[in-house]
Every structure is written in C-alpha cells, then in structure tokens.
Amino acid sequence: MCEKEDNSKNKSRREFLQNIGIIGLGSVLAGSAIFAGFNYDRKKTNAQRIKVLTAENELLEIDKNDTTKVARFKAENLTFLQKRGREGIKGKRWVMVVDLSKCRNARKCMSACQNAHHLRPEQHHINVLKMQESKGTPPFYMAKPCQHCDNPPCVAVCPVDATFKRPDGIVLIDNERCIGCRFCIAACPYSARVFNWAEPLNSEEDKDLTYDVELNVPQRKGTISKCLFSADRLREGKMPYCVSACPNGVYYFGDENEDAVTNGTTKETVRFSKLLEDNAGYRLMPELGTEPRVYYLPAKNRTSPYEDKDKPEASEHLDSSHA
Amino acid sequence: MMDQSKKNKITSDLLKPIGITKTFHIWMGFLTLSLAVCLYAYMFQLDKGLVVTGLRDYVSWGMYISNFVFFVATSLIGMLISAVLGLSGVKWASPLARIAEIIALAFAAVAGLVIVSDMGHPERLLNVFMYGRLQSPIVWDVTVVTVYVLISALLLYIPLIPDFKICHEKLVDIPKPLRNIYKLLSLNWKGTEDQEKLLKKSVWILSILIIPVALAIHTVTSWLFASTSRVGWDSTIFGPYFVTGAFVSGTAAVIIAMFFYRNSYKLQDYITELHFDKMGKLLVLVSLVYLYFNLNEFMVPGYKMKKFDATHLHALFAGRYAIMFWLVQIVGLILPILFLLFGKMRKPLPMTVIAVAVLLGAWFKRYIIVVPTMEHPYLPIQNVPMNFKFYTPTLIETFVSLAPFILVLMIITILSKVVPIIPIQETIEHHEESK
Numbered sequence: 001m002c003e004k005e006d007n008s009k010n011k012s013r014r015e016f017l018q019n020i021g022i023i024g025l026g027s028v029l030a031g032s033a034i035f036a037g038f039n040y041d042r043k044k045t046n047a048q049r050i051k052v053l054t055a056e057n058e059l060l061e062i063d064k065n066d067t068t069k070v071a072r073f074k075a076e077n078l079t080f081l082q083k084r085g086r087e088g089i090k091g092k093r094w095v096m097v098v099d100l101s102k103c104r105n106a107r108k109c110m111s112a113c114q115n116a117h118h119l120r121p122e123q124h125h126i127n128v129l130k131m132q133e134s135k136g137t138p139p140f141y142m143a144k145p146c147q148h149c150d151n152p153p154c155v156a157v158c159p160v161d162a163t164f165k166r167p168d169g170i171v172l173i174d175n176e177r178c179i180g181c182r183f184c185i186a187a188c189p190y191s192a193r194v195f196n197w198a199e200p201l202n203s204e205e206d207k208d209l210t211y212d213v214e215l216n217v218p219q220r221k222g223t224i225s226k227c228l229f230s231a232d233r234l235r236e237g238k239m240p241y242c243v244s245a246c247p248n249g250v251y252y253f254g255d256e257n258e259d260a261v262t263n264g265t266t267k268e269t270v271r272f273s274k275l276l277e278d279n280a281g282y283r284l285m286p287e288l289g290t291e292p293r294v295y296y297l298p299a300k301n302r303t304s305p306y307e308d309k310d311k312p313e314a315s316e317h318l319d320s321s322h323a
Numbered sequence: 324m325m326d327q328s329k330k331n332k333i334t335s336d337l338l339k340p341i342g343i344t345k346t347f348h349i350w351m352g353f354l355t356l357s358l359a360v361c362l363y364a365y366m367f368q369l370d371k372g373l374v375v376t377g378l379r380d381y382v383s384w385g386m387y388i389s390n391f392v393f394f395v396a397t398s399l400i401g402m403l404i405s406a407v408l409g410l411s412g413v414k415w416a417s418p419l420a421r422i423a424e425i426i427a428l429a430f431a432a433v434a435g436l437v438i439v440s441d442m443g444h445p446e447r448l449l450n451v452f453m454y455g456r457l458q459s460p461i462v463w464d465v466t467v468v469t470v471y472v473l474i475s476a477l478l479l480y481i482p483l484i485p486d487f488k489i490c491h492e493k494l495v496d497i498p499k500p501l502r503n504i505y506k507l508l509s510l511n512w513k514g515t516e517d518q519e520k521l522l523k524k525s526v527w528i529l530s531i532l533i534i535p536v537a538l539a540i541h542t543v544t545s546w547l548f549a550s551t552s553r554v555g556w557d558s559t560i561f562g563p564y565f566v567t568g569a570f571v572s573g574t575a576a577v578i579i580a581m582f583f584y585r586n587s588y589k590l591q592d593y594i595t596e597l598h599f600d601k602m603g604k605l606l607v608l609v610s611l612v613y614l615y616f617n618l619n620e621f622m623v624p625g626y627k628m629k630k631f632d633a634t635h636l637h638a639l640f641a642g643r644y645a646i647m648f649w650l651v652q653i654v655g656l657i658l659p660i661l662f663l664l665f666g667k668m669r670k671p672l673p674m675t676v677i678a679v680a681v682l683l684g685a686w687f688k689r690y691i692i693v694v695p696t697m698e699h700p701y702l703p704i705q706n707v708p709m710n711f712k713f714y715t716p717t718l719i720e721t722f723v724s725l726a727p728f729i730l731v732l733m734i735i736t737i738l739s740k741v742v743p744i745i746p747i748q749e750t751i752e753h754h755e756e757s758k
Contacts, residue, residue: 153552177447183459183460183461191701191702314703
C-alpha cells in the first residue's frame with residue numbers, strides 16, 4: 001500500500017518535469033513558426049499572381065507562392081483520360097441514324113473503324129450484315145454498330161463497372177478495369193461486343209501509348225472491345241470514323257438535344273425527328289426494351305439493288321435446320 | 324448400455340482408414356502428376372490468352388462455364404442430405420451426412436477456381452470486391468458461393484468435434500504433433516450434457532441456414548443465364564430447373580463416393596445395402612422432378628416453335644447437338660429412372676454404374692445449356708472465320724477443365740484419410756438407441 005503511494009508520487013513528479021519540458025519545447029517551436037510566417041509574408045508581397053484552371057473549369061487568379069504541386073497532369077495522363085471518358089461531353093445526347101436504302105455494302109465504315117481502333121480483320125465494332133427478316137421478304141445490307149442502348153443489358157451485368165453508360169448516351173468500356181468475364185457479351189442481344197482472345201494486332205507498336213478510354217487503344221489481351229461512337233472524335237468536334245468514311249451517305253450523326261443530325265457523306269444537316277418521321281425510322285428489337293440510340297431507316301427505294309451473290313448468306317440465318 | 328467390445332469394434336473399424344498407406348501414395352502421386360499436366364496447360368493459356376481455347380466472340384462461354392455450373396450443382400447435395408433429410412428426422416441418412424458434406428465442400432470450393440480459369444484477367448479478381456456492382460449477378464454469385472463454402476465447412480467441422488476427441492484418444496500410433504492437432508480441433512470436448520446440447524443446437528441452426536443459401540447459390544448461377552434475353556436462357560423456370568438438376572448430379576456423386584469408400588475402406592457394415600437402396604430411391608425421386616422441369620423447359624417453346632427458338636431447338640433435337648442431347652436425356656435421365664425402379668438395380672455395383680452414367684449426363688447437360696444458346700444469337704454471325712460460328716473445345720481447354728476434377732478427388736481422398744468419414748460418435752449412439 002505504502003509503496004504504491006510512493007510510486008504514484010514519484011510518477012507525478014516525473015510527469016510534472018515532463019510537462020515543463022513539452023511546454024518549453026512547444027513555445028520555442030511556436031515562436032520560430034510565427035517568426036518564419038512573418039518572414040514568408042514579407043517575401044510574398046513582391047511575388048507574381050498566376051492564373052489557375054480548376055477541375056471544375058473555373059479560372060482563378062492566385063498568388064504563385066500559395067501553390068503546391070501535387071501531380072503533373074498531362075493531357076495523356078491515364079487517370080485524367082479515364083475520368084474524362086466517364087464524364088462524357090456535357091449537354092449532348094448522341095444519336096445515329098442508318099439509312100438502309102443507301103447501303104451498297106461498300107464496307108468503308110468497317111475498315112475505317114478497324115484502322116482507328118487497331119482491330120484484327122475478324123473483330124468488328126461495326127459489322128455490315130446481309131439481312132433477311134423472314135422467307136419471302138427482301139434481303140438488305142445492314143450496318144450494325146453498338147446500339148448504345150439507354151437501358152444497356154451489358155452495363156447492368158458488368159460485375160466491376162468496367163463498362164458504363166455516359167450522360168451523353170455513349171456506352172464505353174475501360175479495359176484497365178475489365179476482368180474478362182464476358183458476361184456483357186452474353187447479355188448483349190445485338191452481338192455488338194468483341195473480345196481480345198489473343199495479343200492484340202498492334203500490341204508491339206502500341207505498347208508506349210497511354211490508354212485512352214474514348215478510343216480503346218491500346219487494345220488489351222483478355223479484355224472486351226466495342227464500338228465507342230468514336231468518342232475521341234466527338235470530343236474534337238468531328239464525326240465518327242465510320243460516318244466520315246461512308247461513300248454512300250448511309251450515316252447521319254448528331255445530338256438528340258439539338259434535334260439535328262448531319263450526314264457523314266453529304267454534310268447536310270437535317271431535323272432528326274423529321275428524318276425519322278418522313279422515312280418510318282425504327283430501332284432494332286424494340287421488344288427487348290433496350291432503348292437503342294441507333295435508328296434505322298428502312299431499305300425503301302434503294303439506290304442500288306441487293307446483289308444476287310449475297311442472297312444465300314442473308315437467308316442462312318432463317319433456315320432453322322442449318323444449325 | 325451397449326457393451327464395450329461392440330463400441331470398441333465400431334471405433335476401430337471407423338478409424339481404420341485413417342493413416343497413410345501405400346495405395347494412398349500411389350493414388351495421390353498419380354493425381355499430383357495429372358494436376359501438374361493440367362496446370363501446365365493453364366500456364367500456357369495465361370501466356371497466350373484465351374485464344375488457346377475454342378471460345379470466340381459469339382460462343383464466348385463454353386466448357387469452363389459448363390464446368391462451373393456442374394461443380395456448383397454437385398455441391399448442393401450437402402444441403403439435401405445433411406439439412407433436408409437431417410431436419411426431417413430421416414435416420415438412415417445420418418451415416419452418409421459426412422460424405423455428402425465432404426462432397427459439398429470440395430465441389431463448392433473448387434467451383435470458385437473453375438470460374439477463375441475462364442477469366443481474361445484472373446489477376447484482376449480483386450476488382451470484383453473493390454469495384455463490385457450490386458446489380459451484377461456475378462457479384463451475387465461470388466457472395467453466396469463464399470457463404471455456402473463457409474457454412475458447409477462448419478457443417479462438416481462441428482459434428483466432427485466429438486470424433487476428433489476419439490481420434491486423439493485412440494490413434495496412439497500416429498506422430499505426437501498430429502495427435503495434438505486432433506486435440507486442438509476437438510476444442511476440449513468432454514461429452515458433457517451442456518456440450519452435447521450446444522453441438523446439437525449449432526448443427527440445427529446451420530442446417531436451417533444452409534437451405535436458403537444452397538438454394539441461392541444455384542438459383543443465382545442459373546440467373547447468370549436467365550438474366551439475359553438469349554434464346555434458350557430467357558426462361559422463368561431456370562432457378563428451379565437448375566436446383567432440381569443439381570440434386571440429380573449430387574446424389575449420383577454421393578453414390579459413387581459411397582461405393583469407393585465402402586470398398587477401399589472395408590466399411591460394408593456401416594455403408595450397407597440398405598443405404599444404397601435408399602439412395603437409389605432418392606435418385607429416382609430427384610430425377611423424376613428434374614425430368615418434369617425438362618419437359619417444361621423443352622416442350623413449351625417446342626410446341627410454339629417461335630422463329631429464334633426454332634433454330635435453337637432444331638439444333639438440340641435434330642441438328643448439331645442431337646446426339647448429345649438425346650444421350651443426356653435418355654441414358655443420363657430416363658433409363659436410370661426406369662432401371663432404379665427395380666430393387667436388383669439398387670445394389671451397390673449396378674447402381675454405381677448407373678450413377679456414373681447420371682453424373683456424366685449431368686456434365687454434358689450443362690454443356691448443352693451453355694453452348695448451343697451462344698451459337699444462336701438474334702443477329703446473323705457473319706464476316707468472321709468458320710470457327711467463330713461453331714464451338715469445339717480444344718485440348719488445352721479440356722486439360723484445364725480436368726484440373727478441378729483432380730482437385731476434388733484430392734480433397735475427398737485427403738479428408739477421408741484424416742477424419743472418419745462415418746461419424747463414430749453418432750454411430751455408437753444409434754446402436755445404443757436401437758437396443
């Protein structure tokens with residue numbers, strides 16, 4: 001009992017001395033900090049003011065000495081591109097119209113797309129199909145990009161948020177996030193997605209490029225790729241690769257908010273709603289409720305006939321015994 | 324009270340399989356070697372990409388996913404035997420409960436690995452936890468399979484506690500550290516009334532818990548398919564269709580395991596012909612239920628033959644998959660039901676042969692559910708090489724798919740060498756009660 005009291009007395013004495021020490025040290029530190037602060041403030045008066053653009057797009061003017069460099073963001077920084085790629089382009093609702101009556105199966109859209117996205121010959125972001133709805137109805141050529149659905153089944157099933165829907169309507173894929181489970185391929189009723197089964201076509205040449213979500217280049221082994229509505233071109237104010245490449249005026253592209261679409265070949269801009277109304281525009285498999293952003297104009301009054309040699313392939317899909 | 328000699332006989336009989344024998348060395352050596360070959364095939368796939376498989380953009384799920392469904396399915400038997408039969412007081416099933424739990428645990432744990440072999444970027448597996456989206460059925464699947472593995476492990480372990488005590492006491496010949504592990508695992512079991520009560524209650528709670536979880540794992544697995552609008556998968560009965568199918572393959576797996584355990588460990592007195600007879604009847608029952616779901620799944624769209632359904636069903640009934648489809652339905656389901664109606668067929672040997680046919684059928688049935696649907700998308704498959712249109716698994720893929728089977732065999736072999744596969748304590752109690 002006695003020993004314990006003694007101990008606690010000793011302890012309190014030690015504590016007292018310790019506290020004195022801490023207070024003393026603290027005052028010295030505080031004093032020097034104040035002194036340094038005054039000095040710093042005196043120097044600052046003759047420093048320059050600089051302009052800084054914030055992430056929220058606000059231009060601020062601040063004292064140069066107040067800035068601390070956190071990181072250097074070049075335009076091709078991966079994190080920046082991923083963030084920008086998810087945000088999309090403000091105020092836009094991109095929409096595409098495919099006029100089937102003008103398609104002559106030139107396939108310039110397919111090759112332009114494959115060049116831009118460094119795809120193998122069998123990988124199609126856009127695929128021109130030889131279609132026939134049923135026996136006895138006429139065949140036609142149908143360009144089929146990703147439908148950029150407003151209710152996208154692929155986005156719903158993705159377990160890691162690697163594929164996503166942007167406010168401007170585009171469905172993109174981040175191949176830095178993708179785990180390669182291919183659930184999105186299973187879920188897409190339009191067969192719009194491809195997978196990099198092997199090392200991608202240009203993997204050697206592309207290996208030093210910073211990955212751009214809006215171009216999906218460099219392609220990456222073991223991840224998904226798909227049509228991006230050429231999000232990188234839209235950011236530059238240009239039309240998508242396929243739309244610009246078409247020699248036959250098949251594609252219209254534009255902004256639903258402005259109700260205006262521009263033909264990629266003739267550069268003629270028309271009212272989107274009127275174009276659909278005048279030509280009985282429709283969407284693919286509306287019964288699935290996917291709400292595509294790609295519209296079709298039926299192959300009425302074709303500018304060229306459907307070629308005889310392409311007829312068997314169009315009807316192949318209809319023959320149930322073929323499988 | 325039962326006489327001591329009988330008690331001792333039961334204990335020594337059931338402890339006999341424990342320990343390393345020459346046969347065990349040869350068998351495990353063979354398994355390890357085979358596993359090494361399969362792992363080499365997987366390393367090759369990791370290096371080259373999934374291009375080494377027969378999978379392509381249209382049929383992008385194939386043998387690996389079928390295998391995954393098969394493994395999840397087979398693991399469901401643990402729930403049927405230890406929980407459903409256990410809770411409804413079916414006495415004959417209790418010696419088989421541990422075998423069923425071992426199978427459940429082995430198949431469910433390995434199923435998780437199977438799905439990794441299908442991933443384009445297996446090293447990004449953690450993304451599922453870091454960026455997991457609750458909307459995705461894959462996230463549900465990962466969650467429930469993990470829970471099922473945990474509960475199954477507990478359901479295996481907790482009833483083992485008294486037996487671990489017996490192992491510690493009776494296995495005097497084994498090295499001391501091993502004996503101490505048994506002691507540690509027995510959690511100071513003394514067999515007091517309180518402990519007995521606690522054990523019974525834990526098993527009871529787990530048995531109830533595992534029923535919804537087991538239903539969930541296979542229902543969610545079926546939703547990986549049914550949540551898409553593809554022909555052949557877009558079905559409202561996929562949940563129960565998968566669950567009932569799971570009981571068929573699981574029952575068959577348990578029968579096969581019973582046969583091999585019984586013969587190699589001389590357990591004829593404990594896994595009796597009565598057990599085979601009862602399991603045979605159970606197999607008939609679950610197969611009949613599954614047959615009923617099959618009838619619905621194929622007859623209803625088959626009657627209407629809508630445009631896209633017709634293409635798909637034609638491939639199954641008379642086209643590319645006809646031979647596989649009818650073999651699975653007739654040899655894997657209908658004939659086993661008919662044969663097992665006869666008592667003579669419910670003897671160990673003939674029934675094991677039938678169970679092998681059922682299990683093989685069950686595997687190919689998963690293949691038939693997964694692959695043909697992917698060959699029949701809504702829009703035509705054009706402008707791609709021929710191997711994009713039809714899927715044929717490659718040799719590499721087959722080897723990688725064999726690896727999980729080897730792993731399961733390893734797990735159930737090793738477990739049977741370290742724990743008594745027939746519950747000792749329970750068997751003694753049963754003998755006491757029946758006196």
